[in-house]
Amino acid sequence: MPEIKERPILFSAPMVRAILEGRKTVTRRAVKFPFIDRAAGCELSGNEIGPEEIRNNCPYGVPGQRLWVRETWYCDHFEVMRGPYLKPDDLDIREALDDGTLVYAADGLTPYEADQPIWKPSIHMPRWASRILLEITDVRVERLQAGEGETAFESRYVAEGINRIHQGDGDYAFHPFKSEPGPGSWTDPFDAWRELWVGINGAESWNANPWVWVVEFKRVTP
Incomplete structure (x- = not known):
């Protein structure tokens, strides 16, 4: 197919x-x-x-x-933050979503309300980070x-x-x-x-x- x-x-x-x-x-x-x-x-x-x-x-x-x-996003992983936004081998997407390592501006700042994420523009979102x-x-x-x-x-x-x-x-x-x-x-x-x-x-x-x-x-x- x-x-x-x-x-x-x-x-x-x-x-x-x-x-x-x-x-x-x-x-x-x-x-x-x-x-x-x-x-x-x-x-x-x-x-x-x-x-x-x-x-x-x-x-x-x-x-x-x-x-x-593609939407405004942030991933709290040192390899992602330094670019070029390739998916790290040790990053489990489901776990990252559950523990707040991978977050989206559309959802607000939880669980990082105390520390404002440096949002990544939607145009820079890689396929692996897309949730929709x-x-x-x-x-x-x-x-x-x-x-x-x-x-x-x-x-x-x-x-x-x-x-x-x-x-x-x-x-x-x-x-x-x-x-x-x-x-x-x-x-x-x-x-x-x-x-x-x-x-x-x-x-x-x-x-x-x-x-x-x-x-x-x-x-x-x-």
């Missing part, structure tokens, strides 16, 4: 928490044009993409392939703001990890980061999605309404 192809993907701490809690099952990433059609060997622009080009050329993979998550593995279930392309006007019930953006906050009497508010009632929440998931995108990519990217890869996934056992 052929080996399943895996690729790394970066997620911020709030999105890591959303994945771990089962709230995030999709990610949207801007399409960078032009890109090369792998089958035809030619460049494609935004006016030329169709279902097959989308499925075959997504840089994050195709359904059935996997993504291993995702299987791609679908890939498509759409405009960033394609779901504007959808009701809160049907909004496609809740699956981005948007918090659905119960306000009482059957009312809900939405926020990309906060999970408790309070100021700054939105009545429309679309607005919470906009806040999330702008926080990562900037207002200019939002206003441009670019084409985005829509990568749906499910979490699987590493």
